[in-house]
Amino acid sequence: MIKLAKPYIPERAYDLVKKVLESGNLIQGQYVTEFEQLVQTYLSVPYAKMVTSGTAALHLAMLALDIQQGDEVIVPAFTYPATANAVELVGAKPVMVDINFTDFCIDTSKIEAKITSKTRAIMPVHEFGQAAKMDDIIAIARKHKLKIVEDAACALGTDYEGEMAGTFGDFGCFSLHPRKAITTGEGGIVVTHDKKLARKIDLLRNHGAEKRDGKLDFCLPGLNYRMTDFQAAMGIPQLEEMEQIIDIRQQQAQEYNALLEAIDWVQTPMIFPERKHVYQTYHVLIRNRNRDELIQLLREKGVETNLGAQALHCLTFFAEKYGYQPGDFPNARDAYNQGLALPLGSHLNNGDIEKVVDLIKMIH
């Protein structure tokens, strides 16, 4: 089976994890701190906080900004549901905006029409490892005095006009799930430039606990979203190899692009000069063919693929709660029906990409 994705765990990670296990200090400790410092340097951002997942990161961002019942948050209609779930879970309303068919990110020309007196924040998603149009989003947020929370879950290492994705907004939220470029099993990161917001994340991820005059006190109703130290120990060596990890993904994407050119019903990813694409997912559109049949046929031939992301308004919860019809966000709907994620990552052997493309070619 050519797998869609497989975590790359450097040899050194095993040694570090063993060290942590032997030390007996298992939760948020020196390795979490070290991992946070490495992320801060990597992203050039003053505060990075490790948490239990990308979803936890988004939830904490909502809580720290006091987004609550009666508030609205702008989200793209095409993403992983966690983006909008985080908004729902604090009692606020995710207000959907359609995506572009070029970058699969929020169509920034459609945001302002959705802004009301209740809008508190815009939550762009850097879909598949390519940044949303952040200059537009920043301009709109400034004009309407809105917060920005970047769902950068699949965009560690991505940049926009030379600045790292996740560092533009009030918060940037990353995931370290095994489907992402680097992983700690489950895991997430919240980054911010704001000292007060960083402190709030510190409190909210750890029961609201804080040391005051050397005495432990609790000053907020917090959660337990702490990362374990052995997860951080697993993540550190991967982050140190981030450059090579991205290089491999970009080279593989180029190989796909060149080979897929021969198939006129496959649309390959679009590249923009001001945006670095790190290909968390190598995602193509299947035009005029049945995508689900293709997934099935490829599986039978030993190739694991998957759909790209979900059209939120087509999912039961959002469709029933807000009465959406599939045609309300046609680009999101079409990407949901036609998108295909192909195998990518350092687990692929020489010839695997050619084999995948040859199999796709055989299907008429």
Ligand SMILES: *Cc1c(COP(=O)(O)O)cnc(C)c1O
């Ligand atoms: C992966 C992902 C998430 C969820 O991250 P978890 O770590 O699995 O909770 C959220 N949003 C997007 C866009 C993602 O790709």
